[in-house]
Amino acid sequence: MAQNLAAAKPDERYLQTIGYKRNNPGNLMVQTIAYSGKSNDQAKDGPVAFITMAKGLRALAMDVKMKGRTYSTITEVLTKYAPSSENDTKGYIAYVSKKIGKGATDKLTFDDKTNIALMQAIIAMEIGYGTCPFTETELQTAVTAAKVSE
Template sequence: MPRGIGNNNPGNIRHGDQWQGLCSRQTDQSFCQFIAPEYGIRAMIKILRNYVKLYDDRTIRQFISRWAPPSENDTESYITYVSRSVGIDSCAVIDVNDQRVMTVLVKAMIQMENGQQPYSPETFERAFELL
């Protein structure tokens, strides 16, 4: 099982913030562990929305360049994959308040991060309800 899926953290979010839904005991030294995948997905959405507020990032290219920097990732391949999966040009503005668009974006990121996207539509619905 991929680490992100096992940690209920499909975005592979590193420790640093006190996220809602964190497990009381964190046994992964690098990545957060959540009590359920909805909380990990919720954290992904919150981070992407914060990229808009804090950095004025609004495109897939900007989001992924910050999420998966070239110092740690093949950022260009990540951008290309997500852009194609979402069906939106990497430089097009994304509405982070559009649940449909954000679900497709986050699903593509989960696939890229873990090599699979095992979550049902209901899991994403519950994640949005937690916002």
């Protein structure tokens, strides 16, 4: 069973990360996607900035949802999400697999529970210093919001 990363007390260093400061806990980098709630004040490089954390969480939920339409395993999703040109992709895959309790090549269902588990693990890796500072309720709200619009 997947670990409940939201239940752990987060290491508060996440408050100083660029992703957190830009309301983008998934460190989404694609500037060309017209996410709802993108800030008008975008940096030339680095993670996209959102006007609220809820919008940044929704964007991550949308990204996971969209990848789930094309890819079916943690390896496939993270090879696209965290390319080796920018990340230790193999290490990222191993980390997420362990955190959500699924093998790297196991087929995923991409239901709400799986999407939330993926979001928790991605956030823990990207800004959380090993924990996800958001509640499951906040993540479920983002997943639900990602369902109602693109």
